[in-house]
Amino acid sequence: MWSRRRDRAEDAARADAVQAASDLAVHLQGGGSLVPVQADGLALAVGEVAFADVACSAARFYGTGVDYPTPASGYFEDHPTFGRRWVSNGRLDSRRRQEAEDAARPQWRDHSAARVVLTSAGVRLLPVGAREWMPFDHVLLTGVANEPPSVVLSYSTCAPLLLSGPAAPWLGVAVKHLHHSSAY
Numbered sequence: 001m002w003s004r005r006r007d008r009a010e011d012a013a014r015a016d017a018v019q020a021a022s023d024l025a026v027h028l029q030g031g032g033s034l035v036p037v038q039a040d041g042l043a044l045a046v047g048e049v050a051f052a053d054v055a056c057s058a059a060r061f062y063g064t065g066v067d068y069p070t071p072a073s074g075y076f077e078d079h080p081t082f083g084r085r086w087v088s089n090g091r092l093d094s095r096r097r098q099e100a101e102d103a104a105r106p107q108w109r110d111h112s113a114a115r116v117v118l119t120s121a122g123v124r125l126l127p128v129g130a131r132e133w134m135p136f137d138h139v140l141l142t143g144v145a146n147e148p149p150s151v152v153l154s155y156s157t158c159a160p161l162l163l164s165g166p167a168a169p170w171l172g173v174a175v176k177h178l179h180h181s182s183a184y
Contacts (some may be wrong), residue, residue: 018148021169028177039117042124042133051174052118054167058125061152063106063160080098108162116163118174123153123161136161138179146172 028034038126039050073096112127122137136155144153150164151172163171 017166021146021148022124024170024173028173034174034177041123042117042126044119045121047120050117050121051120051178052116052167052171054116054118054165054171056165056167056171057111058114058116058118058127058164059108059111059162060159060164061108063107064104066100066104068071068100069093070155077178084093086177106155114172116167118178120178121177123163123171125161138175141175141179144172144176144179146176151175 015016019038034051034057035048035054035167036051039053076084078084079089094169110127112129114128115126117124117133122135122139122141125134126132126136127138136153136158140155140157141153142156143152145152146169148169149166150162151168152162153163153175155161165176
């Protein structure tokens with residue numbers, strides 16, 4: 001019963017988020033503009049203006065180097081004829097190598113709750129527990145994929161950024177608008 005209430009609440013929040021993004025898109029297409037907000041704790045550059053200060057879940061999409069397990073697996077056997085000897089376990093070694101390769105493949109990593117500030121220059125991300133802001137500038141943006149309840153921002157110099165949560169669809173619309181505005 002509790003899960004049904006939670007699912008209904010999530011569905012309602014998702015619908016509200018999509019509606020807010022849609023309303024923002026209509027507003028911006030009609031010649032409207034984004035309203036500046038105060039972003040405490042973030043030093044903005046001269047002329048940089050903040051338009052959103054929200055909490056989201058964030059992740060990055062990248063692969064890593066394969067870290068193969070070094071010691072061979074197996075066990076010691078006390079054989080009546082051959083005595084005590086090491087018996088390797090090829091199946092376990094193969095499975096461990098496959099798991100290491102799977103773990104290294106490109107995937108969404110570094111999942112974290114984060115504070116996200118959208119500015120005229122880019123997206124500023126402060127993951128929970130981090131001390132420094134991570135900048136993602138609009139001039140390096142190559143694509144915005146709005147997939148409610150998340151948005152994927154692709155950049156020319158770094159791994160894609162996934163932002164999810166109630167504010168993500170609105171952020172996707174606003175980032176597209178700011179990116180296209182700065183391109184002219």
